[in-house]
Amino acid sequence: MINKVRPHLSQNELLVFERSSPGKKAYQLPELDVPAVDAAEALGAANVRAEIEGFPEISEVEAIRHFTRLSTWNYAIDYGMYPLGSCTMKYNPRxxxxxxxxxxxxxxxxxxxxxxxxxxxxxxxxxxxxxxxxxxxxxxxxxxxxxxxxxxxxxxxxxxxxxxxxxxxxxxxxxxxxxxxxxxxxxxxxxxxxxxxxxxxxxxxxxxxxxxxxxxxxxxxxxxxxxxxxxxxxxxxxxxxxxxxxxxxxxxxxxxxxxxxxxxxxxxxxxxxxxxxxxxxxxxxxxxxxxxxxxxxxxxxxxxxxxxxxxxxxxxxxxxxxxxxxxxxxxxxxxxxxxxxxxxxxxxAHGGPGLRNATVDAVLNAVYIRKRLEAYYDLPYSQANMHEVVFSDHRQAKLGVHTGDIAKRLIDYGFHPYTVSFPLIVHGALMIEPTETEGKHEIDQFIEAMISIAQEIETDPQLVKTAPHGTRTSRVDEVTAARKPVLRWKPA
Amino acid sequence: MRYLPKSDFERREMLGACGVSQPEELFAHLPEAARLGRPLNLAPGISEYEIVQYFRDRAAENGNGFACFLGAGVYNHYRPVLVDTVVSRGEFLTSYTPYQAEIAQGTLTTIFEFQTMICQLTGMDVANASMYDGSTAVPEAAMMAVRATGKGRVLVARSVHPEYREVLLTYAKNQGMPVEEFGYDPETGTLDLEDLERKMDDFTAAVIVQTPNFFGIADQVKEAARIAHGRGALLVVVFTEAVSLGILEPPAEADIVAGELQSFAISPSYGGPYAGIIATREKYIRQMPGRLVGQSVDSRGNRAFCLTLATREQHIRREKATSNICTNQALIALMATVFMTVYGKQGLRELAEQNLAKAHYLAGKVKPRFSGPFFNEFVVKVGAVEDLNKQLLKKKIIGGLPLGRFYPELADSVLLCATEMTRRADMDVVADTILRAATPTEVTA
Incomplete structure (x- = not known):
């Protein structure tokens, strides 16, 4: 049961080059307070370039909509928990x-x-x-x-x-x-x-x-x-x-x-x-x-x-x-x-005592997640953990579902995935670092999502293997991207 | 602590669920000798208002309200408001490296646009998603040339930013990569091509030049390329003043371009963070350091972007990677992307023309030391450099960079920079002060 999120519309947006049309501007420079200079004369004609082919030409309004629309395609800490192990994704004070x-x-x-x-x-x-x-x-x-x-x-x-x-x-x-x-x-x-x-x-x-x-x-x-x-x-x-x-x-x-x-x-x-x-x-x-x-x-x-x-x-x-x-x-x-x-x-902002309190909360969050999830996911190493906890997909893999799939399904539940397949000494690792930024409510929702996914894997593994389902972009074909690299836009 | 969301009640609840009564027990497994048995010796936390006040006080200890004629790799250009509007959006500011493509299309798309714009600007086929800055892009480019050519030696022009050369030496020292410098022409300030020819050999992997060079001069890229390529070396072209690319011929003869984008709406910020780039020819893609974003499709057939060619990178290749770089400068690269979008095709040209006009106005009053064509900065022989700059400071002007620290032979000279932000009245004061301070022969000789 997905409680944390529900779909909402997001705007489509072309690349800035595809939105460009000749003569559009988003800038205005002040009047020059010195005489203009002939570039060819000052630099030598051979040093002066032709126009920058393909460079953007859009208006200010289109520019802000362009970047705002693109921004909404990202997940971010400001949206919710970002439990990437080893990355320490905590609140960024404004x-x-x-x-x-x-x-x-x-x-x-x-x-x-x-x-x-x-x-x-x-x-x-x-x-x-x-x-x-x-x-x-x-x-x-x-x-x-x-x-x-x-x-x-x-x-x-x-x-x-x-x-x-x-x-x-x-x-x-x-x-x-x-x-x-x-x-x-x-x-x-x-x-x-x-x-x-x-x-x-x-x-x-x-x-x-x-x-x-x-x-x-x-x-x-x-x-x-x-x-x-x-x-x-x-x-x-x-x-x-x-x-x-x-x-x-x-x-x-x-x-x-x-x-x-x-x-x-x-x-x-x-x-x-x-x-x-x-x-x-x-x-x-x-x-x-x-x-x-x-x-x-x-x-x-x-x-x-x-x-x-x-x-x-x-x-x-x-x-x-x-x-x-x-x-x-x-x-x-x-x-x-x-x-x-x-x-x-x-x-x-923290001061000495505050920094220590942050550490305590970060460790408490990770230990709490471990306690509540160890019945559902395999814990390959049983020592006391600190700020992060590493599970493996050992149990789920038997049903053909791997850590990468669980991570993708977590997206449908409104969370950023944990770190996938790292460290290398754990086969099929799920590396979870909540940081001190998460309160009990967000952590409990995360735990419920992880438990729910574990149950889905037993009843409908295909649902998990093809996740995410709720995002505007579904799984990206990374193999083709690497085989035939397209690393820049070119006019059609 | 206001950034910690839990109430004490919740904390106790969670501790209880963990079977722990005191927070200290969470750390009981740490060896006693490793534990800090006292509080950190740091003051207690302060309020938001006090933090603002603390930094205002520090800012007040800096120079305030000075006109600035410093360039030398860091330029005072106007930052369009849209730049901070965009990079302040939490979706860009508070997201991680876009490994999970389904929920990172915003970042991935802007990086793809960035890579494209850098190619358009530089005339290269591919550009990466950014490097730390221009100075670290240079050794990365050198190491890339070594991998691509199988040779080991590097020749770098003395007119490349001196601090970039220092960084190159730090990296090169431990890699068996000998670095040798070649000179500049004392008349023109451009490359000493004879010196380059003389020092070239068949073991040279890269020739590194900068344009506009450290003295602001549009340098002889084509000639350097001919010499480098003639002996099977790659040409690395460095730039520190990206606005110059609005008007200067792109370094199309280069094999690798390594540059700094600070000029594109990145505040000087006492030296960083900035964003570097590496751009190159298609055939060297697999030798590139850093992240690359590529175009693909998702399972529904829609255009989508993802990080690609990661087999070059440290998290896959470990000690065999092309570089150890992991974090780069995504948000700063986004600033540059917004800047390039706001100015666009016409605006970047116009902006470059204004820079050219300002610098040439100032140069018209005080004769530049070198005769080579310059963009927005130039060297002037002024005699007593420190005296001149002291006089200018009294007039609330930070003068040009004294060159003696980097070029002992130019100890009597300063590097002056004018941008679209430089006012005519301040330039008149600078010119006037230089002319008064110097004997006529020094300035007009």
Whole structure:
């Protein structure tokens, strides 16, 4: 029984190119207050282009309707629960959008003199300090643009330190439960990847780790809590094993929403980690970015952080470019400042106690979902979970229905699907992360939907296998899209 | 905490259902030594009004009300109101990467439009769904050229944005990808093609040039292409000022275009977030980094879009992926898409013409150092750079970028930028101050 949603009409809309007609405009420029210039004369005729073929030509009214109509074809957190595991889709406070547009912050040019950028620098300094306190680390760089970019920065820091110690080493250890960005990052940083199998209980196998770590191992990249939502109970021992052999412990902070105010990576042996401000710290995901991926490090790695670094001289902030051991820049300018503003606004709104309360609610939601759904879905790993819970489609697959089908059917019930088929160590995974944003009412509706789908699979599996049924777009033929790629519009 | 929807009553109910009496028990399985035994040392939460006030106070510590002549990769262009109207819609703002195509057609369709517009602008066959920014698009383009050619070396022009080159070096260092620079002509400010010819070899995977280059000059893309292609290298063309594409010939000879879209309604915001692009020829599609949206049909036969060619990407290929990029800049790319829609075919041309006219008005008063054709920024030799900029600050003007930090040989020069937002009266003040500050020979030589 579907209670949460019912169909409503949505507008059809052509592509903007198909709506265009010559001579239509949505702009008006002011009169020039200087003489016009002949482009061919100023630039040389060969440098001047012909008109931009196919570029849009529509009116302002048509433009706003175009984008508004398209927007209604999206699901969003503002519509309801978005339980994508590992993605931490939480409420994006609107005040953050307002303050990020404060004029003298939004219009600050990265090269304006430091004396005229003290406020921007103070915002960054305060965020660095807050993130250091939250992670228990000694120093933070805000330069990386997103999580994977932070990972790369972190691994380059490890490489720089090991090089200084005489040997950058050859490989990075990565558990088989890790995000795909981890091995991709290690490869870009010039390391070989050695995948290490999880133990039977889905966590790090420390005795196996002790066997594997040798003088070729630069670091272990670990997500904690891991992608099963389980806290790595042996993390401190793992850090000791690595440190004893001169290797480092990197933590992927994607799941930091389970730990803020409860446990700090700096206290359990992590040497370097990144945070995803667009996950834990509520900056909007925007359909796939922008993000920000600050990297927090222990003191020993601080000299290698990307230049420039914020520096306090007297009562003023300055940029310190004189960083001899720095790994260099990972991005132009100083970081995704607009995202940093939003993250700081989130931290200020919560304060220390509020951040901890958010973590408690996030974990409570995931534990509650597990308790109420474990009678209906197979739970491959039985340890206590934190902010997310991972089921498998083991029972449903026997009836020919797989995790991807259940996810699609969830759409008909008015929810965004959970993360499908990840982590890879769970066959047919359903990875559910509710976050603290969901109240009991929304969570209960989600649970009822999941139970109802489990029942449908027993009585009418075809209904689930062909879902979604209520959306304006039904299942998309992804095979044809990949086989014959059409990646841009062309006139008929 | 006002963002947490549960009442204490609901919380207790849920804890009870979990068989737990205190919230702390939810964390009992964490090893004692890993747990933080104290509250975070952060102030208590504050109200919405106090947050507004906090950021207003910080903004007041920045420069306010200055006219700005800085460009150098970040440009002051007007942001049409429609841009924020669209990106503030929760459906765009608060949605995730569009993996579930049935309920993400809004985002997917706008990205498909974005990819199309970038192709139209650059003259390339395909464009991806965006990169972090222009600076990180450059090393991604270099790595792509290495994969496509099977060669390893990269030649980059010194007239490519200096910070982009720094980022390229950071990435290249650990990949056995040697990077060498070639110069610019001290008279024209365009590429030193002889230096490029001299440094070219058969192991070079990519030649990287920028147009308009860091000095604002429309550079010699065709000549660079001839030299690069002659030795089997790919030509990567970088741009930082996207508005220039409204009037400048697109870099059709390029194999890869790596650019920055900040000019398209993305606020300067002290350096980010911006949106980069990578566009290329059809034959290199499978070497591209980043997300791609493709057209298909749904099971009812209606046109529909989805993410495609994911076999290049990290979540499928892991260590064998073309890049580690995951999150990109979708919402910022949407800003650019709305901007391109609002200005459209005629508007982008007119906007570019206004930029050209403004910069050339200013340049008419203070002689540019280089003779190459420029778009909306140019280099001027002014002598005592810091003194000049101090004088301008007193007149509420942020002067041009002092070039000494990046080009020691240009320590006596600034890079001045004028856009459609620059007022004639301010340009007159800048010109006047430069002319007064310099000896006649310095400015007119």
């Amino acid at each position: 005040i953050n959008e307002v303050v990020a547009r404060t004029e003298a912050l939004a219009w600050a040019h990265p090269y304006q003199p430091a004396a005229l950028a003290q406020g921007s620098m103070a915002v960054m300094a305060q965020l660095e300090a807050a993130l250091a306190e939250i992670t228990g680390m000694d120093a933070v760089t805000l330069q990386p643009a997103a999580g994977a970019h932070g990972e790369l920065t972190g691994i380059l820091l490890i490489r720089a330190l090991l090089e200084k110690r005489g040997n950058p080493r050859k490989k990075i250890l990565i558990p088989d439960s890790a995000h795909g960005t981890n091995p991709a990052t290690a490869a870009i940083a010039g390391y070989a990847v050695q995948n290490i199998p999880s133990s039977a209980t889905g966590v790090l196998d420390v005795s196996a780790l002790a066997q594997i770590v040798d003088k070729d191992v630069a670091a272990l990249m670990v997500t904690n809590p891991n992608t099963l939502g389980v806290f790595e109970e042996n993390i401190i021992q793992a850090a000791e094993i690595l440190h004893k052999k001169g290797a480092m412990l990197y933590m992927d902070g994607a799941n930091m929403n389970a730990l803020v105010g409860i446990a700090r990576p700096g206290d359990f042996g992590v040497d370097v980690m990144h945070l995803n401000l667009h996950k834990t710290f509520s900056t909007p995901h925007g359909g796939g970015g922008p993000g920000a991926g600050p990297v927090a490090v222990k003191k020993v790695l601080e000299p290698f952080l990307p230049a420039p670094r914020l520096k306090r001289t007297g009562k003023k902030w300055a940029w310190d470019y004189n960083r001899k051991r720095s790994i260099g820049r990972v991005k132009a300018y100083y970081g995704n400042f607009g995202v940093l503003v939003r993250a700081l606004a989130y931290i200020l």
